[in-house]
Amino acid sequence: MTSFEKFLGSGSIFKNVSVLSPHYIPKTLYYREKQIDDIMSYLAPSLKNQKARNILIYGKTGTGKTCSIKKIIGEFEKVQSKAKMHYLNCRIYNSKYRVLQKIMKDYWPELEKAGFGLPFIYEKLLETLRQGNYIIVVLDEIDMVKDLDDLVYTLTRANDEVATGGITIIGVSNKLSFKENLDPRSRSSLNEVEIVFPPYTSEQLQKILEQRVEEGFQPDVVRQSAINLAAAITAQESGDARYALKLLMRAGEIAEERKKNGVEDVDVEEARKRVEVDLIAETVNTLPEMHKITLYAIAKLSLNGSRYYARLDGVNDGFLMSGEVYEEYGICCRQLRKKPRSLRWYREYLNDLEMLGLVLTAPSSKGIRGQTTLIKLGHEPDAVYKITSDVLFGGSG
DNA sequence: CCTCCACAGGAAGCGCAGGAGT
DNA sequence: ACTCCTGCGCTTCCTGTGGAGG
Numbered sequence: 001m002t003s004f005e006k007f008l009g010s011g012s013i014f015k016n017v018s019v020l021s022p023h024y025i026p027k028t029l030y031y032r033e034k035q036i037d038d039i040m041s042y043l044a045p046s047l048k049n050q051k052a053r054n055i056l057i058y059g060k061t062g063t064g065k066t067c068s069i070k071k072i073i074g075e076f077e078k079v080q081s082k083a084k085m086h087y088l089n090c091r092i093y094n095s096k097y098r099v100l101q102k103i104m105k106d107y108w109p110e111l112e113k114a115g116f117g118l119p120f121i122y123e124k125l126l127e128t129l130r131q132g133n134y135i136i137v138v139l140d141e142i143d144m145v146k147d148l149d150d151l152v153y154t155l156t157r158a159n160d161e162v163a164t165g166g167i168t169i170i171g172v173s174n175k176l177s178f179k180e181n182l183d184p185r186s187r188s189s190l191n192e193v194e195i196v197f198p199p200y201t202s203e204q205l206q207k208i209l210e211q212r213v214e215e216g217f218q219p220d221v222v223r224q225s226a227i228n229l230a231a232a233i234t235a236q237e238s239g240d241a242r243y244a245l246k247l248l249m250r251a252g253e254i255a256e257e258r259k260k261n262g263v264e265d266v267d268v269e270e271a272r273k274r275v276e277v278d279l280i281a282e283t284v285n286t287l288p289e290m291h292k293i294t295l296y297a298i299a300k301l302s303l304n305g306s307r308y309y310a311r312l313d314g315v316n317d318g319f320l321m322s323g324e325v326y327e328e329y330g331i332c333c334r335q336l337r338k339k340p341r342s343l344r345w346y347r348e349y350l351n352d353l354e355m356l357g358l359v360l361t362a363p364s365s366k367g368i369r370g371q372t373t374l375i376k377l378g379h380e381p382d383a384v385y386k387i388t389s390d391v392l393f394g395g396s397g
Numbered sequence: 398c399c400t401c402c403a404c405a406g407g408a409a410g411c412g413c414a415g416g417a418g419t
Numbered sequence: 420a421c422t423c424c425t426g427c428g429c430t431t432c433c434t435g436t437g438g439a440g441g
Binding site: 095097098114115116117118119120341342344345348363364371 | 424425426427428429430431432436437438439
C-alpha cells in the first residue's frame with residue numbers, strides 16, 4: 001500500500017468523492033425529466049435552423065438548474081447543426097460587454113485580447129449571425145448582470161437586424177423577484193417561456209442521495225437512517241441538493257477521521273456545523289477584496305454588538321446601522337493598509353453582499369437617529385468572522 | 398410647520414489599462 | 420511613438436426621503 005492511498009478516497013468509506021461534488025453530473029437526473037424535456041422541446045427549432053424562443057428558468061439554489069442545463073448542453077452537442085449553446089456564469093461575466101466578448105471569442109479567436117470597442121464586437125456578432133449561426137446563450141445567475149436591460153435589448157436587436165441566424169437567451173435565476181426591476185420591454189422579450197424548478201422534497205432528496213451514495217461510497221457503509229436524516233434536515237432547511245450532498249460528504253469525512261467503518265446519524269448531525277461554514281467560505285472566497293473587508297467589518301461589529309443599539313432599552317435583534325458599519329469598514333481598511341472607498345461605493349458593496357445572501361438589510365422605520373439602513377449578517381457571526389479574518393489576515397498573521 | 402439628520406441612489410466625470418489606426 | 424477610443428472601478432456632486440426635534 002502506497003502512502004498516498006489514504007488521501008485518495010480509497011479508504012474504507014469513500015469510493016469516489018467527486019461524485020458528491022456539486023459539479024458532478026449524474027447519468028440520470030431524478031425529478032427533472034419534465035423540465036429538461038420542456039427546455040429541449042423549446043430549443044429544438046434551433047437545430048432545424050429556426051430561432052428558438054427565449055426562456056427564463058427559476059429555482060432556488062440546489063434545485064438542479066445548472067445541472068439540467070449542463071445535461072442539455074451535452075445532448076445538444078451530439079446533434080450536428082449550425083447551432084451552439086454557450087454557458088456563462090454571470091457572476092464572472094457580469095456586464096453586457098463581458099458577455100458579448102465571451103460569446104464572440106468562440107467564433108473569433110482574435111477577440112481573446114481585451115480592449116475592443118463594443119460596436120466592433122457587435123459587428124462581429126452580426127457577422128456571425130449572417131453566416132447562418134444559431135447562438136443560444138445560457139446566462140446563469142442572470143440577476144448579477146449590471147446592465148441587463150441593455151444586454152437584452154442589444155441581443156434582441158441583433159436578431160431583428162439579420163435575416164439569417166438567430167440568438168436565443170436562456171436566463172437562469174434563483175430569485176423570482178429579479179424581473180421586477182427590469183425594463184418592461186426587455187422583460188417581455190426575455191420571458192417568452194418560463195420554467196420553474198421547485199425545491200426537492202424530503203423523499204426526492206432521499207432518492208437522489210441514495211443514487212450518489214451508491215456511486216460515491218463503498219458498498220454498505222452509509223446507514224439508511226443517515227441518508228434519511230440528511231434528506232430530512234435539508235428539506236426542512238432549504239431543499240438545496242448541494243447542501244444535502246455536502247452534508248453527506250462531510251459526514252463521511254468525520255466517520256473516516258474517527259476510524260469508523262460506517263456513516264451514522266451522529267456523523268450527519270456533526271457535519272451540519274461544518275457544512276454551513278463551507279458554504280459561506282465558498283462565496284466569501286470569490287468576493288473582491290473590498291467586499292470581503294465590508295463583510296469582515298459587519299461580522300466584527302456583530303460580535304461586539306452595536307454601539308448605538310447597545311445604549312437603547314428594548315430590542316436589539318443584532319441589527320447594525322449603516323453608518324457605524326462604514327466607520328468600522330474604514331478602520332479595517334487602515335488596519336490592512338488599504339485606502340477606504342467612498343461611502344457611495346460602500347453602499348454598492350452592501351447591495352452586492354445582500355444579493356449574495358451574506359447580509360440582510362432593512363430600512364429603519366421607527367428607530368433612533370432618523371433614517372438609516374439596518375444591517376444583519378445572513379449567517380452565524382462567529383463563522384463569518386472566522387472566515388473573513390482568515391482570508392484577509394490569514395497569510396501574514 | 399420647518400429644518401436637520403442620515404441616509405439612498407442617479408448622473409457626470411476621472412484616471413487607468415489596453416486595444417486600433419496612423 | 421502618438422492619439423483616440425472603450426470599459427471599469429471609482430469619486431464627487433446632487434436630489435430625494437422619512438422620521439426626529441424644535
